[in-house]
Amino acid sequence: xxxxxxxxxxxxxxxxxxxxxxxxxxxxxxxxxxxxxxxxxxxxxxxxxxxxxxxxxxxxxxxxxxxxxxxxxxxxxxxxxxxxxxxxxxxxxxxxxxxxxxxxxxxxxxxxxxxxxxxxxxxxxxxxxxxxxxxxxxxxxxxxxxxxxxxxxxxxxxxxxxxxxxxxxxxxxxxxxxxxxxxxxxxxxxxxxxxxxxxxxxxxxxxxxxxxxxxxxxxxxxxxxxxxxxxxxxxxxxxxxxxxxxxxxxxxxxxxxxxxxxxxxxxxxxxxxxxxxxxxxxxxxxxxxxxxxxxxxxxxxxxxxxxxxxxxxxxxxxxxxxxxxxxxxxxxxxxxxxxxxxxxxxxxxxxxxxxxxxxxxxxxxxxxxx
Amino acid sequence: xxxxxxxxxxxxxxxxxxxxxxxxxxxxxxxxxxxxxxxxxxxxxxxxxxxxxxxxxxxxxxxxxxxxxxxxxxxxxxxxxxxxxxxxxxxxxxxxxxxxxxxxxxxxxxxxxxxxxxxxxxxxxxxxxxxxxxxxxxxxxxxxxxxxxxxxxxxxxxxxxxxxxxxxxxxxxxxxxxxxxxxxxxxxxxxxxxxxxxxxxxxxxxxxxxxxxxxxxxxxxxxxxxxxxxxxxxxxxxxxxxxxxxxxxxxxxxxxxxxxxxxxxxxxxxxxxxxxxxxxxxxxxxxxxxxxxxxxxxxxxxxxxxxxxxxxxx
Numbered sequence: 032x033x034x035x036x037x038x039x040x041x042x043x044x045x046x047x048x049x050x051x052x053x054x055x056x057x058x059x060x061x062x063x064x065x066x067x068x069x070x071x072x073x074x075x076x077x078x079x080x081x082x083x084x085x086x087x088x089x090x091x092x093x094x095x096x097x098x099x100x101x102x103x104x105x106x107x108x109x110x111x112x113x114x115x116x117x118x119x120x121x122x123x124x125x126x127x128x129x130x131x132x133x134x135x136x137x138x139x140x141x142x143x144x145x146x147x148x149x150x151x152x153x154x155x156x157x158x159x160x161x162x163x164x165x166x167x168x169x170x171x172x173x174x175x176x177x178x179x180x181x182x183x184x185x186x187x188x189x190x191x192x193x194x195x196x197x198x199x200x201x202x203x204x205x206x207x208x209x210x211x212x213x214x215x216x217x218x219x220x221x222x223x224x225x226x227x228x229x230x231x232x233x234x235x236x237x238x239x240x241x242x243x244x245x246x247x248x249x250x251x252x253x254x255x256x257x258x259x260x261x262x263x264x265x266x267x268x269x270x271x272x273x274x275x276x277x278x279x280x281x282x283x284x285x286x287x288x289x290x291x292x293x294x295x296x297x298x299x300x301x302x303x304x305x306x307x308x309x310x311x312x313x314x315x316x317x318x319x320x321x322x323x324x325x326x327x328x329x330x331x332x333x334x335x336x337x338x339x340x341x342x343x344x345x346x347x348x349x350x351x352x353x354x355x356x357x358x359x360x361x362x363x364x365x366x367x368x369x370x371x372x373x374x375x376x377x378x379x380x381x382x383x384x385x386x387x388x389x390x391x392x393x394x395x396x397x398x399x400x401x
Numbered sequence: 402x403x404x405x406x407x408x409x410x411x412x413x414x415x416x417x418x419x420x421x422x423x424x425x426x427x428x429x430x431x432x433x434x435x436x437x438x439x440x441x442x443x444x445x446x447x448x449x450x451x452x453x454x455x456x457x458x459x460x461x462x463x464x465x466x467x468x469x470x471x472x473x474x475x476x477x478x479x480x481x482x483x484x485x486x487x488x489x490x491x492x493x494x495x496x497x498x499x500x501x502x503x504x505x506x507x508x509x510x511x512x513x514x515x516x517x518x519x520x521x522x523x524x525x526x527x528x529x530x531x532x533x534x535x536x537x538x539x540x541x542x543x544x545x546x547x548x549x550x551x552x553x554x555x556x557x558x559x560x561x562x563x564x565x566x567x568x569x570x571x572x573x574x575x576x577x578x579x580x581x582x583x584x585x586x587x588x589x590x591x592x593x594x595x596x597x598x599x600x601x602x603x604x605x606x607x608x609x610x611x612x613x614x615x616x617x618x619x620x621x622x623x624x625x626x627x628x629x630x631x632x633x634x635x636x637x638x639x640x641x642x643x644x645x646x647x648x649x650x651x652x653x654x655x656x657x658x659x660x661x662x663x664x665x666x667x668x669x670x671x672x673x674x675x676x677x678x679x680x681x682x683x684x685x686x687x688x689x690x691x692x693x694x695x696x697x698x699x700x701x702x703x704x705x706x707x708x709x710x711x712x713x714x715x
Contacts, residue, residue: 037714064507064510068510068511068514116492116496118496168685168688168689168692172689172692172693173692173693174685174688174689174693175638175688177439177492178631178634178635178638178684178685178688179685179688181628181631182628182631182635182681182682182684182685183681183685185628185678185681186678186682189675189677189678190674190678192674193672193674193675197672197673197674198672318504318505321496321499324493324496324500325500328493360509360510360513360514361505361509361510361513362505362506362507362508362509362511362512362513362623363510364505365500365501365504365505365506365507365509365510366501366506366507366510368500368501368506369443369497369498369499369500369502369506370501372493372496372497372500373479373483373497373501376483376487376489376494376497377487377489379489379490380487380488383488
């Protein structure tokens with residue numbers, strides 16, 4: 032007979048076992064989906080792993096895919112720490128990309144270091160301000176931040192489309208005849224091209240290094256400062272926090288702004304590292320925001336684990352783009368991400384509870400029922 | 402007169418409100434039993450793609466609706482298993498369901514794998530009433546020039562109202578949503594009630610999705626609901642968990658969803674993105690209105706919404 036009991040303390044090995052176990056379980060479930068739809072899972076997974084991690088070229092592409100995911104993963108993790116469900120990472124990344132592109136176009140004649148710094152700051156401001164909308168509504172009117180932040184994703188996507196496809200905006204290239212027929216963004220100046228480094232053949236864009244630095248900063252903020260402690264208390268027990276005199280509203284605003292700013296820097300990195308123009312289609316193609324939620328949950332909100340898992344899921348996403356076709360249907364990446372999140376939730380049960388196999392004979396039911 | 406812009410907008414408000422109505426009624430049933438399911442968008446999209454597949458295979462609209470309902474219910478079953486049996490966090494599980502099933506997930510996988518893109522539906526829902534009724538001034542186009550999906554949704558509203566107000570199981574499900582411990586003590590099986598209402602809710606969401614692929618669009622496009630599932634969730638809050646108010650709210654948001662297309666057809670030259678963002682902006686505004694009015698009393702929200710029930714931990 033199986034009994035489910037609440038754990039009194041959580042052993043440390045679970046922090047590794049749960050993510051690893053969830054990934055294994057998710058791959059198993061994905062194999063079931065593939066078999067059910069008449070595909071060969073082993074063949075598909077072999078091609079997937081080769082396309083993601085098979086060599087230096089593939090690994091470099093995986094880092095490219097992982098960079099925005101690390102930012103949106105950190106964005107979700109920051110907010111989830113305080114039980115704030117910021118689902119708006121996607122829209123905040125778009126707003127960051129818009130603001131950073133504007134900064135780059137405005138400051139085109141300045142030296143590179145200044146332009147890059149301005150792009151990062153503008154991206155953070157764009158994403159942070161956009162996240163403050165649901166943050167403000169949540170803090171002062173108790174409006175559900177899940178739905179508002181999600182609705183703002185759709186609005187941000189429409190703003191992106193408007194700026195490039197349906198207006199003569201500052202971001203749109205209107206110089207050539209071709210650009211008038213096929214609307215596209217203005218090319219950013221050379222001084223806005225972020226540098227990248229090569230390590231043993233593996234390309235490391237500035238954005239990815241920035242994400243690692245940000246992860247370290249966030250780790251310090253959340254585990255070594257008073258701010259981080261208060262965020263944790265408010266997340267675990269808002270009432271205790273109120274009695275202790277913590278200012279919950281301010282923290283909601285601060286955490287939402289921080290969370291959105293992280294996603295916004297991800298948008299700036301899209302402009303500076305990879306796209307070099309404001310690219311609505313490309314930004315909307317991958318679903319960075321949703322993937323960020325999966326990553327944050329699987330990493331159990333640990334910033335360093337976010338970067339590591341962003342790398343793994345970046346590999347899956349990169350392989351999804353490369354292999355897309357008849358025997359690799361395009362929704363598979365989303366299916367796998369969803370299954371990873373389901374598995375992580377299921378395995379989370381093992382953290383909070385333990386499952387014991389106890390025979391009835393040894394544990395007789397007490398005669399006097401309570 | 403029947404071509405005046407107001408009548409056209411109201412008629413398409415009913416058309417575009419119908420999927421919202423089905424999905425929101427489903428979510429209302431699940432939430433009344435205490436299960437918050439944020440996977441509505443995913444369930445709708447899977448219902449849309451499977452309903453479309455069924456109509457292409459069998460040319461039967463009735464069968465297509467059944468398939469869409471089963472598909473939506475199957476998705477909801479995953480959520481029910483995770484949150485009721487495994488006591489997982491309902492918010493994260495619902496998000497996982499949307500990621501798993503939604504645009505760029507299972508619905509897109511199935512649609513591409515079954516080669517459903519770029520083909521017209523073999524059969525779609527048409528208006529059913531006689532022409533004399535449809536040509537009545539004003540109410541003709543709005544109320545009588547509609548398909549069976551619309552009239553079916555009215556039946557579902559009435560059934561849900563009567564079920565929750567006038568039947569024993571309806572009373573029980575309200576008890577489960579308000580106080581599962583008390584319901585359990587009364588001998589109501591909390592687990593069964595939550596499973597059943599979550600799955601029925603998913604089935605209604607599946608039908609809501611099929612409204613898009615069999616009536617509104619009518620074909621399969623990846624992500625064709627474009628956020629309707631989320632609007633449906635907001636609608637339940639906006640309607641204070643009452644099915645009658647859901648009906649009104651659905652047509653209100655239906656009007657905003659229909660507005661971009663109707664105005665464009667009438668030659669209005671506002672940027673389409675501005676109009677398309679209306680339903681999302683209005684959802685945020687409606688939530689703000691409701692939350693500032695009802696935050697103190699949590700008007701109508703089931704007391705145990707979102708909380709797992711574990712008998713030995715109460």
